[in-house]
Amino acid sequence: MLFYPPYDGSPLGAPLSLLCLASPLLEAGFEVKLVDNLLSPDYQETILRETSDALCLGISVLTGPHIGAAVRVSRAVKKLHPKMPIVFGGWHSSLATQQTLREPFVDAIVRGQGELTLLELVQRMADGREWHGVPGLSFKDGNGKIVHEPERPVANINELPTPAYHLADPGIYAAASGVRQLAYTSSLGCPYQCNYCTDQVFYKRRFNAYRVERVLNELAELVPRYHIAHVPLFDSNFLVDRKRAVAIAKGVIASGIRFQWDFQTSTDFLSLMSEEDIRLLAESGVHHIGFGTESASQEVLALMNKRFQHVEQMVETARKTYLAGIHVVFNIILGYPGETEAHRQQTFRIMSDIAKEYPNVSFSPNIFTPYPGIPIWPQLKEMGVREPQSLEEWEALALGTNVLPWLRGEELRRLQRSLEYFLLNNQIRKATTRIPWLRRGARRLLGAPIRWRIGKNRYSFPWELWLSRAVEKVVTRRSLLTGQALPERTPEVC
Numbered sequence: 001m002l003f004y005p006p007y008d009g010s011p012l013g014a015p016l017s018l019l020c021l022a023s024p025l026l027e028a029g030f031e032v033k034l035v036d037n038l039l040s041p042d043y044q045e046t047i048l049r050e051t052s053d054a055l056c057l058g059i060s061v062l063t064g065p066h067i068g069a070a071v072r073v074s075r076a077v078k079k080l081h082p083k084m085p086i087v088f089g090g091w092h093s094s095l096a097t098q099q100t101l102r103e104p105f106v107d108a109i110v111r112g113q114g115e116l117t118l119l120e121l122v123q124r125m126a127d128g129r130e131w132h133g134v135p136g137l138s139f140k141d142g143n144g145k146i147v148h149e150p151e152r153p154v155a156n157i158n159e160l161p162t163p164a165y166h167l168a169d170p171g172i173y174a175a176a177s178g179v180r181q182l183a184y185t186s187s188l189g190c191p192y193q194c195n196y197c198t199d200q201v202f203y204k205r206r207f208n209a210y211r212v213e214r215v216l217n218e219l220a221e222l223v224p225r226y227h228i229a230h231v232p233l234f235d236s237n238f239l240v241d242r243k244r245a246v247a248i249a250k251g252v253i254a255s256g257i258r259f260q261w262d263f264q265t266s267t268d269f270l271s272l273m274s275e276e277d278i279r280l281l282a283e284s285g286v287h288h289i290g291f292g293t294e295s296a297s298q299e300v301l302a303l304m305n306k307r308f309q310h311v312e313q314m315v316e317t318a319r320k321t322y323l324a325g326i327h328v329v330f331n332i333i334l335g336y337p338g339e340t341e342a343h344r345q346q347t348f349r350i351m352s353d354i355a356k357e358y359p360n361v362s363f364s365p366n367i368f369t370p371y372p373g374i375p376i377w378p379q380l381k382e383m384g385v386r387e388p389q390s391l392e393e394w395e396a397l398a399l400g401t402n403v404l405p406w407l408r409g410e411e412l413r414r415l416q417r418s419l420e421y422f423l424l425n426n427q428i429r430k431a432t433t434r435i436p437w438l439r440r441g442a443r444r445l446l447g448a449p450i451r452w453r454i455g456k457n458r459y460s461f462p463w464e465l466w467l468s469r470a471v472e473k474v475v476t477r478r479s480l481l482t483g484q485a486l487p488e489r490t491p492e493v494c
């Protein structure tokens with residue numbers, strides 16, 4: 001039995017990790033039951049009922065709110081079936097293995113890519129064999145001693161079977177998200193080493209991608225079969241191999257199958273592509289691309305070990321995607337260790353200028369959140385960040401909720417205020433460009449006080465924010481009274 005704990009936010013399709021894990025188990029003749037809060041709204045009861053004759057319970061765990069249900073369910077299962085082996089896997093338990101395995105309800109952890117390690121472990125369970133010698137596994141032996149087996153090399157994904165999509169009806173996820181989606185990974189890994197990211201720890205900087213034909217064959221089969229409207233690609237950095245990406249786009253166009261798709265990548269790769277190739281991406285259904293731009297200060301980018309990225313590439317990315325009609329989101333990390341207020345202002349100014357020129361650009365800013373295993377942890381500890389010491393402490397670490405020792409009190413308030421102004425500026429620009437009769441001069445005038453504040457870094461007596469909040473309240477009230485739909489929120493505030 002495999003369990004994906006509930007997460008906040010709209011579902012992005014079935015839990016892909018579990019579909020990938022299920023396939024080799026099914027091929028080897030095991031029965032697999034998937035559980036999440038959408039397939040089984042009463043997931044805890046389902047698990048308690050159905051684990052009575054299971055070989056084991058596997059749980060996928062990401063850092064943050066995901067952990068809560070994983071802990072609750074594990075405790076309940078251990079109480080009812082004390083001998084049922086509970087195996088954790090996924091990013092959190094792979095990056096905080098020793099700490100997670102100390103919890104009494106965790107018997108084993110599959111570290112990193114899970115398909116082959118879980119299969120080997122389950123085969124041993126079925127045969128009643130011991131667990132020693134399974135590469136990629138950490139577990140408690142008969143005496144409760146924690147054993148870490150050596151790493152398992154990352155397998156070539158072309159040699160792994162197609163995820164078991166038939167185990168999770170996309171209609172169930174569509175009912176919750178409003179769109180029929182197929183979560184799909186065409187590649188694993190990214191060659192870079194940003195020091196706030198653990199991709200390098202998991203996938204060793206190796207770009208491990210399906211061959212073009214496999215992507216095209218799988219999409220040609222799965223999209224019509226499940227009436228898919230949207231394919232979010234879960235690749236770490238889709239454009240590492242641009243030739244492959246363009247071949248996939250051409251193949252999708254040639255197949256005549258229509259669906260929207262999107263992916264994440266870095267601006268250095270996209271900016272190298274020709275306008276024609278980016279138009280091909282758009283023509284094949286790419287409507288949105290996410291970028292980890294993070295900062296527009298070259299100094300902060302260097303602190304993040306992101307020297308491969310430059311502001312000119314962000315501008316070029318915005319320009320080329322604008323011409324192709326693709327919406328892009330630039331993620332921004334605020335409060336990174338070493339970032340000063342001047343760096344932040346520079347980021348807000350440059351990003352505002354890019355969005356002014358290219359209205360297809362939106363922003364997703366977040367306060368830096370240190371997840372387990374990120375390479376910058378030793379420096380963070382020196383700077384006074386306390387590393388959470390248990391699963392429960394990591395659960396409390398939802399994105400942007402943490403407190404950083406160098407970002408407190410007045411400094412934090414100023415950051416929040418400047419961020420609000422930055423987002424308000426973009427909202428006003430987007431809203432006013434939607435009013436065709438508003439003259440260019442009037443448009444500029446409306447945003448002028450805010451641009452002045454951002455330019456001068458002055459945020460006292462924030463009357464524009466009060467006004468905007470008051471307007472928002474009135475609109476919400478009117479909507480509640482009249483049932484009139486609220487205007488669409490900008491995707492920038494997250």
Ligand code: B12
Nearest residue numbers: 015016017058059060062063066089090091110113114399
């Ligand atoms: C898609 C995605 C999500 C989706 C997944 C939805 C879905 N339907 O599957 C959702 C929305 C849940 C999500 C949320 C978050 N995510 Co996310 N996400 C990803 C992303 C882009 C792809 C994950 C994926 O499906 N990969 C493909 C599958 C096949 O791989 P996989 O999930 O890693 O699973 C394999 C192994 O991990 C292992 N495995 C996984 N589970 C299990 C369970 C068992 C029992 C076993 C044996 C093995 C095993 O085997 C699997 C097959 O090899 C990754 C980045 C990446 N490139 O992987 C980030 C990533 C996993 N997310 C990350 C983060 C930070 C988050 C959030 C914390 C961010 C936030 N906004 O709060 C939240 C946490 C959830 C919450 N709020 O509770 C980090 C991980 C940090 C961490 N320590 O957990 C990543 C690595 C991004 C990054 N580079 O920093 N995410």
Ligand code: SF4
Nearest residue numbers: 190192193194197199
């Ligand atoms: S470019 Fe993105 S995926 Fe690659 S290491 Fe940096 S943050 Fe991670």
